[in-house]
Amino acid sequence: MTDLELQTLFDTFSAARVPGKQDFNASKMFSLLEDPFSIWCAFHAPAEEAVYETNRYENLKVRTDRSVRDEWIKQEFPGVIFISGTQETERFKNTLAAMAHGASAIANAVLWNLPQSVFGSANLLVKDESAPSLFGAYHYRIYQFKRAHDLKEHYSLQVCLLNLILGSIQQYIPSSARIFLKERKIDILYREHQDRLTRELEFWQRIRDGVAKPEAHKPPKAAAAPWRVFANKVVAQSKDLLMLPGLNTEMRQCLKINGMFNTDDVARAGLAKLQTILEEPHATNSYYNALAYLHKKPIVREVGHFPPPAKKYNLYFDFEATETFTKENKSFVYLIGIWDKEKDKYVSFIAKTPEEEIKIFEQFYDYIPDFSQTALYHWTDYEVRKMKKLAGSVPTDAAKLQALCSICFDLKVAVNQAFYLPAPSFSLKAAAPAFGFNWRQDDCGAMDSMVYFTNWLKTGNDELMQKVLMYNEDDCKAMLYLEEKLKQTEPFHVQEK
Numbered sequence: 001m002t003d004l005e006l007q008t009l010f011d012t013f014s015a016a017r018v019p020g021k022q023d024f025n026a027s028k029m030f031s032l033l034e035d036p037f038s039i040w041c042a043f044h045a046p047a048e049e050a051v052y053e054t055n056r057y058e059n060l061k062v063r064t065d066r067s068v069r070d071e072w073i074k075q076e077f078p079g080v081i082f083i084s085g086t087q088e089t090e091r092f093k094n095t096l097a098a099m100a101h102g103a104s105a106i107a108n109a110v111l112w113n114l115p116q117s118v119f120g121s122a123n124l125l126v127k128d129e130s131a132p133s134l135f136g137a138y139h140y141r142i143y144q145f146k147r148a149h150d151l152k153e154h155y156s157l158q159v160c161l162l163n164l165i166l167g168s169i170q171q172y173i174p175s176s177a178r179i180f181l182k183e184r185k186i187d188i189l190y191r192e193h194q195d196r197l198t199r200e201l202e203f204w205q206r207i208r209d210g211v212a213k214p215e216a217h218k219p220p221k222a223a224a225a226p227w228r229v230f231a232n233k234v235v236a237q238s239k240d241l242l243m244l245p246g247l248n249t250e251m252r253q254c255l256k257i258n259g260m261f262n263t264d265d266v267a268r269a270g271l272a273k274l275q276t277i278l279e280e281p282h283a284t285n286s287y288y289n290a291l292a293y294l295h296k297k298p299i300v301r302e303v304g305h306f307p308p309p310a311k312k313y314n315l316y317f318d319f320e321a322t323e324t325f326t327k328e329n330k331s332f333v334y335l336i337g338i339w340d341k342e343k344d345k346y347v348s349f350i351a352k353t354p355e356e357e358i359k360i361f362e363q364f365y366d367y368i369p370d371f372s373q374t375a376l377y378h379w380t381d382y383e384v385r386k387m388k389k390l391a392g393s394v395p396t397d398a399a400k401l402q403a404l405c406s407i408c409f410d411l412k413v414a415v416n417q418a419f420y421l422p423a424p425s426f427s428l429k430a431a432a433p434a435f436g437f438n439w440r441q442d443d444c445g446a447m448d449s450m451v452y453f454t455n456w457l458k459t460g461n462d463e464l465m466q467k468v469l470m471y472n473e474d475d476c477k478a479m480l481y482l483e484e485k486l487k488q489t490e491p492f493h494v495q496e497k
Helices: 003-014 026-034 036-044 056-076 088-100 153-170 190-208 228-237 249-257 263-269 271-275 282-295 354-367 382-393 395-406 411-418 446-459 462-488
Strands: 105-113 118-128 139-145 176-180 185-189 313-321 333-340 345-350 374-378 408-410
Touching (some): 003 105, 003 153, 056 105, 088 153, 139 153, 153 185, 153 190, 271 282, 345 462, 354 382, 374 462, 395 408, 411 462
Antiparallel strands (some): 105 118, 118 139, 176 185
């Protein structure tokens, strides 16, 4: 292929421009399927409402995944060409040139079809001589790498879109593309996903053009950054039906058909009306949750579950665990944090390696002054499940871990059984703020803390660990705060049942 022919090919698929807001990036397939409201916001929300939040966990994951992937590619494809360039235009041109020259493999390839408003990046293009293409007696197939155990729907659609773009460029659409998961590889047949891909791209076009407006999610994560704050505000201020726990899209649509568009409408409709529209327990739950919003107070669901049984020593605890960023890494609990109610202080135990994990559980055990007079409070069964699993793998400490489990009390279960809350869910991050609790840091959540911990191990920078400890301490204190607020607040009693 001559330089002129290559330039013509570039001109055809670049349409004399670079990818922009009006084009769909294959990497956004997850957002299109799982968070389409954030896509709507990008086109139609006021630009000043965007709040950019650094996703440290995702950034670290991308970097480590790419490092592992590139090393594997170098080993398996010694003649591979890695596409480079400071600008996307240069990288697309370099990809086309590598394809025209018949490279055996092309890593980090850039693919555009801007006349069709689609583009993306392929982890690897592999030369295949089973059928010809525009470039000669060969064509290219896509290999995509995902650090996951299971195949997800957006993986398949993403790789099929890349396959379609590649097919348009080389004038031959491969019948399949290959996805490498953590422990297996799967060939994705293009024809099996073609119709679904067409429908999803049409949906994206309707969102872009203002024809479709998808639903947000429940706060506090009504949409992904940079639209999370905006979406949370819109959903809360409009008293959207999303604020009611337990309702799916179809249920909310049924309420709207019957003239109920927000939580106030549901509260004023009455339980009897709700029961003609929704099945139980959704009718009852929705009615009383809506009343809790209307009166800005918790509604008593059932007596006898709250307050929890206080002991002489009351400890509120929370775990932080690592993620497996590379094949060699092992996930482990690296931090056990405790808010000691009687001593009014925060206590923490830290493990630097998987081998030290069991030691911090031993320290946790030793901190208990008297098992018969101590209650361990947690939120969800995550911590208990972790300890039971560890007990199964470390027989020498099984008795201690089982003893810890025996005095645990799940506050989430107790609150859920006792109250309807003016909150969109019973997650701690939704329930505690409904009563005025705020985490002290905007830049440290559960996933961020993993990154801070990982970087602390590398650098020894104590400021990073202090951020992790502050986040964990707030998690522990949020449980006590919510418990005390529910004790102090006189619930709104409703006679109607």
